[in-house]
Structures are given as C-alpha cells and as structure tokens.
Amino acid sequence: xxxxxxxxxxxxxxxxxxxxxxxxxxxxxxxxxxxxxxxxxxxxxxxxxxxxxxxxxxxxxxxxxxxxxxxxxxxxxxxxxxxxxx
Numbered sequence: 001x002x003x004x005x006x007x008x009x010x011x012x013x014x015x016x017x018x019x020x021x022x023x024x025x026x027x028x029x030x031x032x033x034x035x036x037x038x039x040x041x042x043x044x045x046x047x048x049x050x051x052x053x054x055x056x057x058x059x060x061x062x063x064x065x066x067x068x069x070x071x072x073x074x075x076x077x078x079x080x081x082x083x084x085x086x
Contacts (some may be wrong), residue, residue, distance in 0.1 A: 022028040036044060 020031065022031060039047075
C-alpha cells in the first residue's frame with residue numbers, strides 16, 4: 001500500500017489539511033509533485049519566497065549576522081504588477 005490516511009482522534013487540525021503516511025518513496029515523490037502542481041501560481045511563488053527568506057536567515061544566523069543588517073547586500077525594491085487577464 002502506498003499511502004493511507006492517519007486517524008488523529010481528539011486532535012484539532014485545519015479541516016482542509018490531510019495527513020498521509022506514505023511508505024513508498026516513489027509514491028511520496030508523486031504526491032509531492034501533485035501537491036505543488038495543484039497549488040495556484042501565487043501560492044507557489046509565495047512558498048518559494050518564504051523558503052528563500054528562511055534559507056538566507058539561516059545562513060546569516062550561522063555566520064553570526066542578520067540578513068536585515070548585512071551591509072554587503074544591496075537594498076531591493078519589490079514591485080507587483082498585475083496584468084489584465086486575456
């Protein structure tokens with residue numbers, strides 16, 4: 001069996017989340033790919049942003065600094081452009 005739902009009696013969980021126990025590494029990889037492909041593009045980009053931010057924070061903490069006060073980095077400006085749908 002590749003995956004089975006886990007019963008968490010008495011545990012409060014977000015109703016739109018599901019926990020699966022996956023035994024086969026290929027099934028896990030396929031489930032991960034399906035999960036990311038089913039997310040809207042904006043959610044995927046936000047997840048990449050969050051992961052990048054966490055990685056930079058971790059690297060800065062490991063070096064003993066803070067990414068917010070790193071003088072070697074240029075300040076960046078973020079601009080959001082919305083285009084009309086076709």
